[in-house]
Amino acid sequence: MQSPIIFQSESRRINNMEPIKVEAVEFYAKPNSQENHTEEFELLSSETPSPIFRRGCNFYFALRFSRDFIENEDVVKICFGFGPQPTVVKGTKAILPLQANKTELHGDPFFWSLAVSNLTGNMAQLQIHIPPHVQVGIWKCTVQSSIAGMPDPKLEFNCPDDIYVLFNPWCPHDGVYMANEKERKEYILNENGKIWCGTFKNPTGKPWIFGQFDEICLPAAVFLLEKSGLAPSDRGSPILVSRAISAVINSVDEGGLLEGKWDGQYDDGTSPHAWTGSTKIMENFLLSGGVPVKYGQCWVFSAATVTVCRALGIPCRSTTNYVSAHDTNRSLTVDKYFDLFGDKIENGPEGDCNDSCWNFHVWNDVWMTRPDLPLGYGGWQIIDATPQEMSDSQYRCGPSSVEAVRRGEVGYLFDTTFVFSEVNADVVHLQEDPESDWGFKRTSINRYHVGKKIITKQVGVYDDKGDLDLWNVTKFYKNKEGTEAERLAVYNAVRGVPRAQQFYELPSKEQEDVYFDLIDIDTVPLGDPFEVIVQIHNQSKEERNISVALSASSIFYTGAAANSLKKSQGSLAVPAGEKEVVRIMVKPEEYMNKLVDHSLIKIYAIANVKETKQTWSEEDDFTMTKPEMTIVLSGLCRVGEEFCVDFSFTNPLSIPLTQCSYTVEGPGMERAVTTLFRDVEPKEPVTIQQVFQIKKSGERAIIATFTSKEIQGITGSTRVMVEE
Template identity: 40%
Template sequence: MKSKSGQNRTEHHTDLYQSEGLIIRRGQTFQMWITLSRPYNADTDKLHLELKTGPLPTVSKGTHVIIPFVEDLEDDRWEAAVVKQDDRRIKLSVNSPPTAVIGRYQLIVETNSTNGQFISTHDPANDIYMLFNPWCEDDAVFMDSEEERREYVLNDVGRIYYGTQNQIGVRTWNYGQFDDGILAACLFVLEKSGTPPSGWGDPVNVVRVISAMINSVDDRGVVAGNWSGVYSDGTSPTVWSGSVEILKEYHKNKGTPVKYGQCWIFAGVFTTVLRCFGIPGRTVTNFSSAHDTDVSLTTDVYLDENLEPIEHLNADSIWNFHVWNDCWMARSDLPPGYGGWQAVDATPQETSQGTFRCGPASLAAVRHGQVFLKHDAPFVFAEVNSDKIYWQRNLDGTFSQIYSEKKTVGHLISTKAVGSDERHDITDLYKHPEGTEAERIAVETACSYGSKAEAYSSPTAADVTVEVTMDGEGPKMGGDAELTIMLRNSSSEERKIILHSQAAVMYYTGVHKATVRKDETDVDLLPNEGEWSSVGRRKCMSQTVRIYRGNYTGLLS
């Protein structure tokens, strides 16, 4: 039995895989030669093919496939036809449906012997690797742009963004999805998940499984996360420059998590697995990314009666940047219009149905605040478009909303551009323009489904507003950070206020490290008389905070 790997590899866009074997895409015809013990007679010989995958192949679940021989092939079903015969060798043309289970199949040839008994022939060298097919219109991962398919499926090198919205850094990442051994490693990740292969025909299910398996929490997945700064028993996250070494190490060590990773590592490995399986995927960075811990769809800051933070309540945070993935697919499990790009995240932040994973969440649903559509749209929405709400504790122990920041979260959402190394801003796919009516409606829609639905409301408009700005690109290691705090009084009366200001050093994840400076200042604001004036309308205060290199090196990303 011989596979025409060369022709199949080219026609199925799998010629870049360095792995041996017949690697094909579902929903597309492939060719193979079979060598028999004697010449084949279609009138008297009974012959069919069988494919088996998974530990318990079952016909009813699509993991045991019986392929009949037919005169003419029809689309969307398993069938085989003899297209050429050369003595004992016959050439077959084989069809697969666009919904076939992906994975490694054992190929078995069943022939009828002269005494009426069937003989099964299996050679592991002829196993078939079935992948998703973004070139097939009937496959759920179909993408109609060849340029985008080249970028999101076939490109094995990419760029991952990090830093802050004012200081965007970039690192080159070797996805290496076609390297020798990577397909086997990616399939090992799926197998290690313990999920039934019968579900591996659905890309929604597959990416959900991968999301859980890329991190090591729950299931001893690929990468162990570590944000402690201590990496002596492993590799520092900043050392990795690609996915190949990570996936090979995980496979070689039979499922021992690789140490260590942070968000961009999880996302880079995720992109590799997606593209390896044929699911269009990309790595995405969100700047000022919120981490909502209580499904409130808001980023909450709790203060006591004296406006001091209540640390044990302040579990929400805003990361300088967070990296996750988009993957492309139809969503037959959702109403029409929610297919296309879906957000998935392998960084272990919150559980989804009891497991640390996230997505796929439709970007269209996130954009409109329709967080009731699965999977994990509330968490993704909060990452990119939650309001930052300040709550002050009252004397009776309840909390009142005293201030909200509506434009703090979700900026310059970035991915590598198609066909170039430029940064492509895809913020508009995740949210309406900041401050527009459509964006505000999306926030209100989302929050109505949150855990603080009754408490969430826009606070009464304050006549004194505060704006904090920073000159230039922001703080740089060893330099000064000059903050301007601008107070505006829009009322017709003088306002006497106490300004509480605090400067703190945080990790890029938004976790507090140390308070650098804290001030309390009495400010008198003159009334607004209807015209802008440097005295009557606003009062500016500027202070300089020095970030000492010796104490805080490495804490600012």
């Protein structure tokens, strides 16, 4: 590519000479991929590899003409266009004249530039520089040719190749530039990761194959960007592109990638728990012509967002917020109402309070500069593809600056108030009270319940068996609970939200002389009983008569109630200085057929002291833990050979597992394959064998998940080193 320039020195102008014709182009897709950091894309390995370039990079390509190029006679212009109607004014078109004596690229990196590397006879080898701000997606190349001084005729050659241009985290001039090489490897190049579910007391990492370099994923990502409706001229902004992605991953507005469902009924689609990675989702969507895939929940939306962002070149990670507030009325509080008997009043007394606390919620962080915000608010930005609330007439969220959320600067774009509430809202309990002017009294306000823990996968670490790759990043999103800085951030946010101010002028608590404590439950193995226990200590010098209500319910991870499991209400007299314990036991037969996705349990306790009018309420949630899946490999792993993998677990229940299926996936070995499976008997050990055909060398991940009507998402993963 670097051979000397050879110029045509002899003028051979002939009357009525036809314009030079382009017969073929060559984009050197594979050789150019190294400088452009795109060599991992499978599209480069096909018989007709697609050129994939990054903004701010250079690439070589060649033209073959129908005859020798004649300097000063032949006029050749190389045009790059983006979108349906490319224009220079909107930055969606570049026109680069081929000048034989221009052998070096333009010195300004912010402009398109063309240089001649070699021009010999009918062959031209050229180098192109792509500016670091151009639109991301598919560009088309055309070559126009004519004779100098003669307006007609003109010829135009349309290059058949789709030219993918991506964001460039390696380029300091690109808005997504990420200086740390380890972070680039994690947030752009890593195809495997974890999505954290469970509870804050027991985070559970779900292995996931993002597969952003799979041959299906980049075309699907660009197709999604087209479906988003984002104007072609705006597709150079990582701010606007990431906002569009947050909208088009869900299907609500524009028929995007995934349809959400939270009721546990997935017979007409795929259970969210059955997915092992994003590639099957992307494949189903693309091959169907854009029909939303059934079904997703927040962790699936987040995982698919990682795939799309990394494929397009935006550094992205999946982040889980435990006890995530859904503040529907912008009050910065989550209001929960209870009747006289301690039962929760869903949707409040008027039926219009839809505030909730999700046990966990998974969103995404994307890395970029924020030239639209003051200095210091760039870096990680929160986007959320789960359809919760509308933003500018669409279900989307972000990008919201993590630093703005931490400081309580809710006035900055985009959706910072909503995100701030997710990590910092106060939870207010209100109980029915006939003596109150408006029918309810506040029993408690918990300032430290929401945003209990915010985690993501640690950079450069992967733990198949445990949680050594868990990274607690809470401090980046909120100041430490109980500190002055944390309360100042809340009050700073309250000043920016008028509707919230009334909730923070709360009366002080009355004198309390009875101590209550709801005993936390971390986890309970599925199939075991559990107890709801409240400890009471009368710290006064007089007897106290106390009414107590306890309840346990199964819940969806969104916090919505599913089924009541057990409740108890009664009164007791506690002598001065004495302690008492109130409890209820819930047996397996009382909850097994009432559990829903994630097997989450919510417990509430409410108490009232007759003599002092002291009120108290508390809540807790925990998950029933599922059996572990073990994975055993047999034989050596070599490219082009088959090898067997055994997946094993034991049914922990005393009832059969029905409507069973399992999914296995291994990038470079096997795309996601779902297979129906027989019913599993009570307490039965199960072993499933799968044969893999190995296609790629290097370290490869294998993920399997087993689902049934009774237990969703028994998952296991491992890694294997594949030899050539």
